[in-house]
Amino acid sequence: MPNVIRSPHDAALAELCGDLADRAERLDASGDWPAEQLKLLADYGVYQWFAGPEWGGQAWDQESILRGYLALSGACLTTTFIQTQRDGACRRIESSANDELKQRLLPGLTSGELFATVGISHLTTSRRHVAKPVLQARRVDGGFRLDGFSPWVTGGDHADYVVLGATLMEGDAATSLQTTGEQLLAAVSSKLPGVSAPPPEKLVGLSASHTGQFKLENVFVADEWLIAGPVENVMSAGTGAGTGGLGTSTLALGLAKAAIDFISAEASKRPELLPPRDGLLREYEELEAALFAAVRQEPTCTNDELRGGANSLVLRAAQASLAAAKGAGFVVGHPAGRWCREALFFLVWSCPQPVVSAHLCELAGILG
Ligand SMILES: Cc1cc2nc3c(=O)[nH]c(=O)nc-3n(C[C@H](O)[C@H](O)[C@H](O)COP(=O)(O)OP(=O)(O)OC[C@H]3O[C@@H](n4cnc5c(N)ncnc54)[C@H](O)[C@@H]3O)c2cc1C
DSSP states (O other), rough: OOOOOOSSHHHHHHHHHHHHHHHHHHHHHHOOOOOHHHHHHHHHGGGGGGGOGGGTTTOOOOEEEEEEOOOHHHHHHHHHHHHHHHHHHHHHHTTOOHHHHHHHHHHHHHHHHOEEEEGGGTTTSSTTOOSOOEEEEEEEEEEEEEEEEEEEEETTOSEEEEEEEEEEEEETSSEEEEEEEEEEEEEEESTTTTEEEOOOOOSOOOOOOOOEEEEEEEEEEEEEGEEEETTGGGGSSSSOOOOHHHHHHHHHHHHHHHHHHHHHHHHHTGGGHHHHHHHHHHHHHHHHHHHHHHTTOOOSSOOOHHHHHHHHHEEEEHHHHHHHHGGGGSSTEEEEEHHHHHGGGGTEEEEEEHHHHHHHHHHTSSOO
């Protein structure tokens, strides 16, 4: 059994990253769910970083968690991304006022016995332009009936529970329902009648995250499974798995650093690679400093600026590693090609609209 990681400076974290990096190419090629990698996270105590001691956790501070994520994402972005979605679900549950629910789920989630994920983006960044909410809830005796789907749920086909957001509707189900303007969050068991997770999407990268739709057909969810709401804007109550947070930028920076480290290793034999490596590394260090300044509540830029900078760097650093690797980098199985595909993910994952708009202007070569 490996040593439990107690701090981001622990040698055991480097050992875990080595294990994850060794498996990353095979994971990308197979697209299989990373059960072995997630078991490693449990064995090394990674799930304990996020929960309080009353649930068996170590309650790491945010800076330590982000340092951990920075290391993990450079080793295996897919496994680390799945962990962020798991973390988002756990945080929403832990910040809930529903004590019984916490007692029921948090010990198993902290030990790794249970797996939970989130389906909330349809309340923030997905399907915001459609008139009818994609996942609707109706008040019934003792709970709610949920109908519709969550468009993107990572690991939905392996989840014991999915933290789902739904929009409250009122009126006659047979004729027409109207939104009340309120939303709720609930922990929905994947075993409830009417719940299904169709086969996950084949993605440009991170296919092994098994991301796809999560469907609910008139599913009864009892009050005892409620995490928050119904209230207006349920996502701004509580913490965890919001958009534009620092976690997404951290994962982009972790991947960028892996690509820069590759260029550094090549540069030891090819000095012409040193100037581009130095430029990328300088930018990385500035963004890393801005990230931790933000964590310490002494921001040097906005979270959106940080995300935009991290996105821009990861895209360029990944492509620079491919250019440095030359033709070999274009052969499937070389990490540089995988990093290029994975870097594209940051253009779409939980990306706030101003950051998307800034990227589009940058790509079009016009000022935003
Ligand atoms: C690999 C992956 C994993 C993810 N995992 C999770 C997860 O675990 N949990 C979670 O909650 N979310 C998750 N997400 C969702 C993610 O955070 C974003 O919400 C999502 O990528 C937004 O993309 P969308 O296609 O749903 O956006 P949408 O805005 O819904 O766009 C969909 C389509 O609608 C059209 N469209 C968009 N805007 C307009 C408009 N204004 N007018 C007319 N047409 C329009 C476009 O044709 C577009 O292609 C994941 C996403 C990905 C890609």
